[in-house]
Amino acid sequence: xxxxxxxxxxxxxxxxxxxxxxxxxxxxxxxxxxxxxxxxxxxxxxxxxxxxxxxxxxxxxxxxxxxxxxxxxxxxxxxxxxxxxxxxxxxxxxxxxxxxxxxxxxxxxxxxxxxxxxxxxxxxxxxxxxx
Numbered sequence: 857x858x859x860x861x862x863x864x865x866x867x868x869x870x871x872x873x874x875x876x877x878x879x880x881x882x883x884x885x886x887x888x889x890x891x892x893x894x895x896x897x898x899x900x901x902x903x904x905x906x907x908x909x910x911x912x913x914x915x916x917x918x919x920x921x922x923x924x925x926x927x928x929x930x931x932x933x934x935x936x937x938x939x940x941x942x943x944x945x946x947x948x949x950x951x952x953x954x955x956x957x958x959x960x961x962x963x964x965x966x967x968x969x970x971x972x973x974x975x976x977x978x979x980x981x982x983x984x985x986x987x
Contacts, residue, residue: 898977900950901950901951901952901974901977903950904946904947904949904950904952905950905952907943907946909933909935909940909943910943910946912932912933913929913933913943913944913947913964914947914952914966916929916932917953917965917966918966918971920965922965923954923956923963923964923965924963924964924965925958925961925962925963926940926941926944926961926962926963926964927961929944929964944962944964947964948964951967951970952966952970952971952974953965953966953967953970954966
């Protein structure tokens with residue numbers, strides 16, 4: 857009964873975490889005329905990355921060739937499973953990660969489109985003709 861309830865809860869959580877808007881519509885910081893809405897969406901992305909453990913997760917997933925299990929991340933980060941899952945949810949909600957459920961374990965990988973957009977967001981080069 858408990859296992860069945862956990863499985864149902866995992867499915868519900870997976871459905872709730874499908875909002876990937878922040879990474880999908882961030883604009884470059886150096887772009888002229890960033891709107892208030894664009895600034896808020898970009899701030900949400902930075903907020904998701906404002907924790908050293910989350911930055912470490914993104915780094916680990918960047919160098920991983922395959923999706924990584926939460927069970928592997930707990931040891932690497934030195935954190936409990938619930939804490940790692942909390943951080944992973946923040947990164948999924950920000951649109952940076954994909955989550956794949958395999959039995960009782962969740963596997964995570966970086967979204968390639970989100971990584972490309974993140975690279976454009978943090979580009980601070982000045983445009984020609986600006987000071």
